[in-house]
Amino acid sequence: MSALSEKFNEYLKKMQYYEHANTLIYWDMKTGAPKRGLEALEDVTAYFSTESFALSTSDELGQMLSGLSQPEEFEQLDDTMKFIVTKMKEDYDRDKRIPADFYEEYVRTVTASENAWVDAKQNNDFASFAPHLEKVITATRKMTSYTDPDKEVYEALLDEYEKGMDSATIDKLFDRMKEELIPLVKKISEAEKPDDSAFKSYYDPDAQRKVQKMLLEYIGFDFARGNVAESEHPFTLNFSSKDVRVTNHYKEDDAIDAMFTAIHEGGHAIFEQNVNPEYDGTVAGSCRYMGVHESQSRFYENILGRNRNFWVPIYGKLGELLPQFKQISLDDFERQINNVRSSFIRCSADELTYCFHIIIRYEIEKAIFRDNVPVSELPKLWNSKMEEYLGITPDSDTDGILQDTHWADGSFGYFPSYLLGTIYDGMYLEAVEKELGPVDRLLADGKIKDITKWLNEKIHRYGSTRTPAEVIRNVCGREVSAEPIIKFFKEKYSRLYNL
Amino acid sequence: MSALSEKFNEYLKKMQYYEHANTLIYWDMKTGAPKRGLEALEDVTAYFSTESFALSTSDELGQMLSGLSQPEEFEQLDDTMKFIVTKMKEDYDRDKRIPADFYEEYVRTVTASENAWVDAKQNNDFASFAPHLEKVITATRKMTSYTDPDKEVYEALLDEYEKGMDSATIDKLFDRMKEELIPLVKKISEAEKPDDSAFKSYYDPDAQRKVQKMLLEYIGFDFARGNVAESEHPFTLNFSSKDVRVTNHYKEDDAIDAMFTAIHEGGHAIFEQNVNPEYDGTVAGSCRYMGVHESQSRFYENILGRNRNFWVPIYGKLGELLPQFKQISLDDFERQINNVRSSFIRCSADELTYCFHIIIRYEIEKAIFRDNVPVSELPKLWNSKMEEYLGITPDSDTDGILQDTHWADGSFGYFPSYLLGTIYDGMYLEAVEKELGPVDRLLADGKIKDITKWLNEKIHRYGSTRTPAEVIRNVCGREVSAEPIIKFFKEKYSRLYNL
Numbered sequence: 001m002s003a004l005s006e007k008f009n010e011y012l013k014k015m016q017y018y019e020h021a022n023t024l025i026y027w028d029m030k031t032g033a034p035k036r037g038l039e040a041l042e043d044v045t046a047y048f049s050t051e052s053f054a055l056s057t058s059d060e061l062g063q064m065l066s067g068l069s070q071p072e073e074f075e076q077l078d079d080t081m082k083f084i085v086t087k088m089k090e091d092y093d094r095d096k097r098i099p100a101d102f103y104e105e106y107v108r109t110v111t112a113s114e115n116a117w118v119d120a121k122q123n124n125d126f127a128s129f130a131p132h133l134e135k136v137i138t139a140t141r142k143m144t145s146y147t148d149p150d151k152e153v154y155e156a157l158l159d160e161y162e163k164g165m166d167s168a169t170i171d172k173l174f175d176r177m178k179e180e181l182i183p184l185v186k187k188i189s190e191a192e193k194p195d196d197s198a199f200k201s202y203y204d205p206d207a208q209r210k211v212q213k214m215l216l217e218y219i220g221f222d223f224a225r226g227n228v229a230e231s232e233h234p235f236t237l238n239f240s241s242k243d244v245r246v247t248n249h250y251k252e253d254d255a256i257d258a259m260f261t262a263i264h265e266g267g268h269a270i271f272e273q274n275v276n277p278e279y280d281g282t283v284a285g286s287c288r289y290m291g292v293h294e295s296q297s298r299f300y301e302n303i304l305g306r307n308r309n310f311w312v313p314i315y316g317k318l319g320e321l322l323p324q325f326k327q328i329s330l331d332d333f334e335r336q337i338n339n340v341r342s343s344f345i346r347c348s349a350d351e352l353t354y355c356f357h358i359i360i361r362y363e364i365e366k367a368i369f370r371d372n373v374p375v376s377e378l379p380k381l382w383n384s385k386m387e388e389y390l391g392i393t394p395d396s397d398t399d400g401i402l403q404d405t406h407w408a409d410g411s412f413g414y415f416p417s418y419l420l421g422t423i424y425d426g427m428y429l430e431a432v433e434k435e436l437g438p439v440d441r442l443l444a445d446g447k448i449k450d451i452t453k454w455l456n457e458k459i460h461r462y463g464s465t466r467t468p469a470e471v472i473r474n475v476c477g478r479e480v481s482a483e484p485i486i487k488f489f490k491e492k493y494s495r496l497y498n499l
Numbered sequence: 500m501s502a503l504s505e506k507f508n509e510y511l512k513k514m515q516y517y518e519h520a521n522t523l524i525y526w527d528m529k530t531g532a533p534k535r536g537l538e539a540l541e542d543v544t545a546y547f548s549t550e551s552f553a554l555s556t557s558d559e560l561g562q563m564l565s566g567l568s569q570p571e572e573f574e575q576l577d578d579t580m581k582f583i584v585t586k587m588k589e590d591y592d593r594d595k596r597i598p599a600d601f602y603e604e605y606v607r608t609v610t611a612s613e614n615a616w617v618d619a620k621q622n623n624d625f626a627s628f629a630p631h632l633e634k635v636i637t638a639t640r641k642m643t644s645y646t647d648p649d650k651e652v653y654e655a656l657l658d659e660y661e662k663g664m665d666s667a668t669i670d671k672l673f674d675r676m677k678e679e680l681i682p683l684v685k686k687i688s689e690a691e692k693p694d695d696s697a698f699k700s701y702y703d704p705d706a707q708r709k710v711q712k713m714l715l716e717y718i719g720f721d722f723a724r725g726n727v728a729e730s731e732h733p734f735t736l737n738f739s740s741k742d743v744r745v746t747n748h749y750k751e752d753d754a755i756d757a758m759f760t761a762i763h764e765g766g767h768a769i770f771e772q773n774v775n776p777e778y779d780g781t782v783a784g785s786c787r788y789m790g791v792h793e794s795q796s797r798f799y800e801n802i803l804g805r806n807r808n809f810w811v812p813i814y815g816k817l818g819e820l821l822p823q824f825k826q827i828s829l830d831d832f833e834r835q836i837n838n839v840r841s842s843f844i845r846c847s848a849d850e851l852t853y854c855f856h857i858i859i860r861y862e863i864e865k866a867i868f869r870d871n872v873p874v875s876e877l878p879k880l881w882n883s884k885m886e887e888y889l890g891i892t893p894d895s896d897t898d899g900i901l902q903d904t905h906w907a908d909g910s911f912g913y914f915p916s917y918l919l920g921t922i923y924d925g926m927y928l929e930a931v932e933k934e935l936g937p938v939d940r941l942l943a944d945g946k947i948k949d950i951t952k953w954l955n956e957k958i959h960r961y962g963s964t965r966t967p968a969e970v971i972r973n974v975c976g977r978e979v980s981a982e983p984i985i986k987f988f989k990e991k992y993s994r995l996y997n998l
Contacts, residue, residue: 017546020539021520024527032531036724037742040519040780047516206705225535243536281539 002076008064011055012084016281018052020239027237031229031247057095065089080278083465087283097146109139110410117408124398129408130375136410137368137375143410154369157413162291162420163467167366170416173423173482174359180486182389184493185353189342189391191497194335201324203255210321211255212248212262218314219300220452221246221266225273234261236268236297240280244272255322256337260301267300268293270452274460288464290414292471294421295428296455302351303425303488304451308334309443338496342390344399351422352489356389358419361404365412420468426485427476428455501575507563510554511583515780517551519738526736530728530746556594564588579777582964586782596645608638609909616907623897628907629874635909636867636874642909653868656912661790661919663968666865669915672922672981673858679985681888683992684852688841688890690996693834700823702754709820710754711747711761717813718799719951720745720765724772733760735767735796739779743771754821755836759800766799767792769951773959787963789913791970793920794927795954801850802924802987803950807833808942837995841889843898850921851988855888857918860903864911919967925984926975927954 001009025045033041055061067073068085077085113132120129141153148156158165212228231247238244246265250258271287279285287293304310311318311330319326325333340350346357364381367373373381382401387393394400406414432454433439442450458475472480493499500508524544532540554560566572567584576584612631619628640652647655657664711727730746737743745764749757770786778784786792803809810817810829818825824832839849845856863880866872872880881900886892893899905913931953932938941949957974971979992998 013542014546017543020543021524021547024523025520027531028523028527032526032726032728032744034722034724034726034742034744037738040739040742043512044516044519047513048520223533225533227531227533229531239536240539243533243539245531245533 002073004064004067004073005077005081008068008085011061011064012282015052015055018048018055019281022048022052023237023239027229027245030231030235057092061088062092062096065092080282080284080465083284084282087464091283094147097149098143099146102142102146106139106143106410109135110408113408113410114405117402117405121398121402124396124402126379126397126402129402133378133407134375136407137412140410140412141369152370154366154413157365157369158416159413161411161414162289162417164469165291165416165420169480170362170420173480174362174416174419176482177355177419177423177486178359178389181352181355181489184490184499185340185342185356185390187499188340188352188493188497191499193341194332194339196336196339198328198332199256199324199336200253202252203250203322203324205250205252207322208250208255208258211259211318214314214317214321215259215262216246216266216269218448219263219266219304220270220449222273226269234265236265236272238269238272238286241273241275241277241285242280244269255324260305260337263305264297264301267297270300270455271296271460274456275463276461279463279465284465285463289468289471290417291420291424292459292468294418295424296421296459298351298418298421299425299428299455302422303429304439304443304448306337306351307440307443309440310448312444313446335496338492340493340497342392344386344392344394345403347403352493353390355419355422358415360385360389361406361415362419365415369412420480423480423482423485424468424472426483426488427472427481428459429488430484431458431476501572503563503566503572504576504580507567507584510560510563511781514551514554517547517554518780521547521551522736522738526728526744529730529734556591560587561591561595564591579781579783579964582783583781586963590782593646596648597642598645601641601645605638605642605909608634609907612907612909613904616901616904620897620901623895623901625878625896625901628901632877632906633874635906636911639909639911640868651869653865653912656864656868657915658912660910660913661788661916662966664790664915664919668979669861669919672979673861673915673918675981676854676918676922676985677858677888680851680854680988683989683998684839684841684855684889686998687839687851687992687996690998692840693831693838695835695838697827697831698755698823698835699752701751702749702821702823704749704751706821707749707754707757710758710817713813713816713820714758714761715745715765715768717947718762718765718803719769719948721772725768733764735764735771737768737771737785739784740772740774740776741779743768754823759804759836762804763796763800766796769799769954770795770959773955774962775960778962778964783964784962788967788970789916790919790923791958791967793917794923795920795958797850797917797920798924798927798954801921802928803938803942803947805836805850806939806942808939809947811943812945834995837991839992839996841891843885843891843893844902846902851992852889854918854921857914859884859888860905860914861918864914868911919979922979922981922984923967923971925982925987926971926980927958928987929983930957930975 022045025041025048029038029041029045065085065088068077069089074082074085109132113129113136116129116132120126140157144151144153144156148159151159155166158167158170209228216228217223225242226244226246229245229247230249232249234247234249236244236246246262246269248258248261248265271293275285275287308330311333315325315330315333328336338350340352342353343349346354349357360382363385364373364378367381368375368378379397379401383393386400406412429439432451436442436450436454439451442448459471462471466474469480472478521544524540524547528537528540528544564584564587567576568588573581573584608631612628612635615628615631619625639656643650643652643655647658650658654665657666657669708727715727716722724741725743725745728744728746729748731748733746733748735743735745745761745768747757747760747764770792774784774786807829810832814824814829814832827835837849839851841852842848845853848856859881862884863872863877866880867874867877878896878900881896882892885899905911928938931950935941935949935953938950941947958970961970965973968979971977
């Protein structure tokens with residue numbers, strides 16, 4: 001190893017230590033710290049973030065990355081290190097193009113906007129949030145002019161969350177979904193609804209915690225490399241492939257919600273636990289592509305978890321832990337966990353109507369950045385699209401355009417990746433069935449870990465070293481297409497609703 | 500504020516941030532981190548500890564402390580800052596006297612000794628541990644020659660854990676206890692034992708967690724400034740008065756153990772939650788005196804928690820949470836939680852025989868450092884003292900001299916502070932009864948929080964700003980004495996055992 005490589009490795013470690021501390025503080029703030037202790041933690045993490053930022057933008061790092069990019073150094077690196085140096089240089093050069101004073105202004109704009117959004121949502125007052133949203137949009141345009149001077153604004157934003165994805169591709173995918181699935185949702189809305197009165201009960205949180213543990217173990221979450229805690233909003237967090245943590249939130253009047261949260265976060269976590277450990281703590285480890293990441297949580301939650309056969313081997317155990325389910329047949333359970341119903345809130349939508357929650361947001365983002373639609377007109381646009389796609393109109397902006405934090409915090413371009421994940425899932429399902437046989441059979445036989453192993457080998461181990469398009473091509477041998485997931489939805493819901 | 504004061508304040512904050520990170524990593528390692536994630540955490544904390552050590556021994560800090568100690572600067576400081584500067588200068592000068600190469604050697608010696616002790620304890624093999632213990636003793640002598648060149652070795656060690664305490668005082672206190680309590684233990688050992696068969700049961704850990712919460716709230720633990728987790732060995736940890744955390748460990752065949760652990764750790768925690776918040780994050784905050792700290796955990800656990808009247812207002816609630824206790828009368832419960840029986844292991848000893856576990860260790864520490872008794876003779880000395888004071892001889896060194904980690908890690912002089920805590924408790928009890936009336940009455944009336952408030956005001960708020968002797972003089976108006984606790988034990992156990 002060259003002297004420069006050695007110095008670079010030491011530097012990487014130091015970056016990791018600060019990163020680890022900040023991640024742990026975040027974890028503690030969300031899961032453990034008492035209310036009065038939060039302020040001190042904010043001070044500590046502000047200090048460490050500054051240190052961390054200084055490390056990742058230092059001239060010293062820039063010089064090391066330039067040096068390691070020279071052919072005589074670069075050729076000595078192994079493949080992983082080549083990836084790391086290339087990627088870090090890309091990130092470094094990109095960050096360095098952002099003027100420091102603009103970055104400070106950007107952070108201030110976004111922080112003010114997030115605070116205004118909290119109040120606006122609480123008070124159903126879009127007008128008070130509008131000027132902040134306008135400022136964030138302007139700041140976002142300016143930001144991409146620095147980070148991606150050669151790209152159109154919205155293409156740059158899409159690329160940030162799902163590298164290589166563009167709006168022409170997304171347009172085609174989402175248009176096909178609209179074409180096929182709007183009529184499907186309409187038919188379901190006219191069909192007979194399942195009776196959910198048997199599910200109304202008190203569900204002991206301690207028993208729900210046991211169900212969560214059972215489900216996580218069942219799908220392949222490794223408790224030697226992960227753990228579980230509670231937080232207001234569920235999330236997954238990873239320090240390395242050896243330490244991946246999920247949270248959950250238990251409702252006393254609904255056990256199903258935490259069950260599917262467990263499976264969803266478990267999907268994210270299984271991904272992270274199975275990234276090649278050689279990538280730990282570097283830009284190669286973890287998965288930076290939001291669509292690919294979401295494809296895994298949603299594959300477990302929806303493709304596997306909402307399949308009747310997923311429950312065949314464990315439904316008896318569920319009834320032991322939560323006796324209410326002893327009184328409910330697996331058929332009724334299947335209908336309940338696949339209850340399609342147009343609703344206002346994205347986070348609690350079923351897998352089918354969820355698609356339209358995303359398409360609406362995508363189309364509004366395009367309207368903002370491409371068609372320059374004024375902010376004041378966005379609530380009307382939101383409501384008309386809800387009516388058009390889902391046949392409902394929210395009573396308030398709180399239940400409409402103000403519901404998500406993403407735009408308030410400047411995360412434009414993020415939303416589409418949720419639905420891209422679902423689209424990828426249709427393709428993975430086809431691929432896994434071609435290679436391992438029918439998923440229905442695998443699940444009914446309790447062989448879910450065969451599927452987990454397949455996903456580990458095909459997707460998880462690569463971490464961030466493959467772009468989304470590379471992942472898809474490698475797993476499915478073709479370009480991304482919405483046809484498999486459309487076919488899946490049509491068959492599944494035609495059967496469940498006797499259409 | 501002078502420019503120097505301002506600079507010093509900034510420097511203190513930076514020290515706190517690293518301290519906070521290290522404390523949080525420790526907390527995470529003991530309560531949250533998955534097994535495979537521990538190694539990465541060790542690396543992070545090793546790095547931050549080095550940074551932290553560098554900050555606390557830097558020339559920059561030394562110069563600031565010297566500057567602030569000059570009359571023209573010192574006189575401008577408020578009382579808290581005066582204490583902080585004086586104390587930090589004392590610590591700094593003391594640490595600076597330790598040569599860096601010796602310190603490294605000391606750390607290596609202790610680490611090797613701790614590892615050897617784990618194996619020796621597991622294999623009941625004192626001989627394999629003896630050479631390590633000898634080295635730690637030698638290194639400890641050398642360490643005190645640097646830190647306290649003017650003090651006799653064992654006096655320096657005692658002073659480290661309980662500032663101002665000396666062996667002449669301890670000798671007098673412990674001798675009185677031996678004189679009065681050896682005969683008492685002997686009489687009890689000949690009396691009729693309570694029947695504990697009704698307590699044999701399976702106790703649901705989830706229910707035990709609820710009992711813990713109920714007990715902590717009852718005694719005055721503030722959940723807005725603290726929380727609870729689980730660890731193999733229970734402990735209390737504090738970031739500041741606003742964030743104090745306790746752990747517990749639940750046994751499925753014994754609920755009483757975790758109940759008294761909750762009250763014990765709760766006592767430590769209530770102390771820390773009620774230190775003057777102005778002292779947060781400085782040497783004035785928290786309590787650095789082990790005897791004073793232990794006096795609070797033991798006051799709650801033993802003086803209050805093992806008093807029948809403590810349970811009068813909450814025994815019904817206990818029965819609701821753990822139905823086994825519905826079948827057990829409060830009289831039987833009182834006898835069970837005050838079951839005196841000579842046993843080998845300090846950590847599970849009752850409050851009365853516990854005294855002799857400490858006295859034995861104290862006398863052996865004196866034998867080592869003052870009488871130069873060779874290490875090879877210590878197991879024999881241990882066993883003969885066990886026989887003399889408690890009438891039993893351990894079958895193995897694992898259950899004898901090898902049971903505690905303290906000597907292996909160089910913590911000589913720590914043990915006496917446990918018993919000093921008990922002695923202080925007898926004195927506090929007298930004082931609180933003089934000022935608030937009989938504790939039996941206060942407890943039976945559910946007014947335990949009046950006692951907590953009294954302790955807050957008399958002891959807790961001062962943190963580290965008063966030495967143990969100052970605390971005692973302030974609370975009790977006289978010098979430390981073992982008579983009150985001797986009187987308490989004699990009356991209590993004469994009644995319980997009909998002596």
